Amino acid sequence: MKKLSVVISILAVAYISSIITGCEEAEWNEPKVSYHDDDESHNWGMNCMDCHRRGGPGEGWFTVAGSVAKLGTNEPYPNATIEMWEEIGVGSPVAIIEVDALGNFYTTEPINWGDGLYPAIISQNGERIFMPYKTMIGACNSCHFNGEGVSAPPIWAK
Ligand code: HEC
Ligand code: HEC
Numbered sequence: 001m002k003k004l005s006v007v008i009s010i011l012a013v014a015y016i017s018s019i020i021t022g023c024e025e026a027e028w029n030e031p032k033v034s035y036h037d038d039d040e041s042h043n044w045g046m047n048c049m050d051c052h053r054r055g056g057p058g059e060g061w062f063t064v065a066g067s068v069a070k071l072g073t074n075e076p077y078p079n080a081t082i083e084m085w086e087e088i089g090v091g092s093p094v095a096i097i098e099v100d101a102l103g104n105f106y107t108t109e110p111i112n113w114g115d116g117l118y119p120a121i122i123s124q125n126g127e128r129i130f131m132p133y134k135t136m137i138g139a140c141n142s143c144h145f146n147g148e149g150v151s152a153p154p155i156w157a158k
Contacts, residue, residue, distance in 0.1 A: 032060035033107045034100040036079045041104040044076050045069075045154070048106060049139035065106035066140025068099050068121065069154035076103025079124060080157045084117040088130050093120070111138060123157035 034041065048065035051058030064084065070077040078101045083093035094112055099105040111117070116134030123129075137143070143152045 029054070029061045029108060030059045031108050032062075033109060034098055034105045036081075036098045036100065038100040039102055041100055041102050041106065044103055045074075045141060045145040047139055047141045047145070048104075049142070052106070060106070060108045062106045062108055062138065063111045064095065064097060064138035064140070065104070066155060067145060068103050068105070068157050071156045071158035074154070077123075077157045078103050080105075081122040083120045083122065083128075084111065085120060085130070086114060086117060088118050088120075121155055121157055125158075127158070129156075 032040075044067045046067075048058070048062055050056070052060055052062040052065065054061050064082070066082075068077045068080050068082075069075060078099065080099040080103075082097040082099060082105050084095040084097075085091075085093050094117060095107070095109070097105045097107050113136045116136045118134055119131045119140065120128050140155060144155050
């Protein structure tokens with residue numbers, strides 16, 4: 001009888017933990033990349049990596065993600081393009097990420113950060129503006145938007 005109850009409790013533990021892992025979809029790094037005109041994203045202007053990181057609740061662990069605003073406003077600017085460059089304007093970008101219809105961009109693709117990369121934005125009229133510094137932080141909104149510790153204006157496009 002004692003043996004049986006031990007077996008039952010082991011089974012119960014296994015069952016409960018399978019329920020728990022089943023709920024945590026974000027245990028798995030689901031591949032996700034933004035595209036022009038796509039509208040799957042949300043939370044414009046928030047720091048995506050607060051949630052979309054290993055162990056976080058968001059689906060997909062983003063390597064680069066953030067939001068774009070219409071120049072001088074706090075409104076989303078859709079369908080721009082983000083690039084990551086080793087040197088400003090030399091050679092070709094190491095990553096290209098399309099901004100979606102909601103003004104958000106994100107990717108789970110691995111990024112070769114080297115000793116840092118220069119982000120750039122291309123607006124719908126084709127104008128490219130570089131960030132004047134290298135970064136090794138792909139959580140663009142952690143500096144560029146509303147959250148705590150903001151040190152830069154939004155990523156603008158016109
Ligand atoms: C407060 C936590 C949180 C923040 C911040 C957050 N997300 Fe999410 N995100 C989630 C969760 C949880 C899900 C999965 C459930 C859902 O779809 O709402 C998700 C799902 C997604 C999906 C997948 C939707 C689908 O249907 O497959 C995308 C794309 C996404 N987020 C993009 C972003 C972007 C881009 C940002 C930043 C601008 C961001 N998220 C900020 C929590 C967050
Ligand atoms: C550590 C903080 C920080 C991070 C992280 C960061 N930026 Fe920046 N970014 C800045 C600062 C500061 C400026 C200069 C703002 C100014 O012109 O005064 C800037 C400028 C820019 C500009 C040029 C804006 C303009 O109008 O001149 C772009 C584009 C840009 N960042 C894109 C990005 C992207 C994309 C990411 C994510 C890959 C990113 N930034 C991550 C701090 C950051």
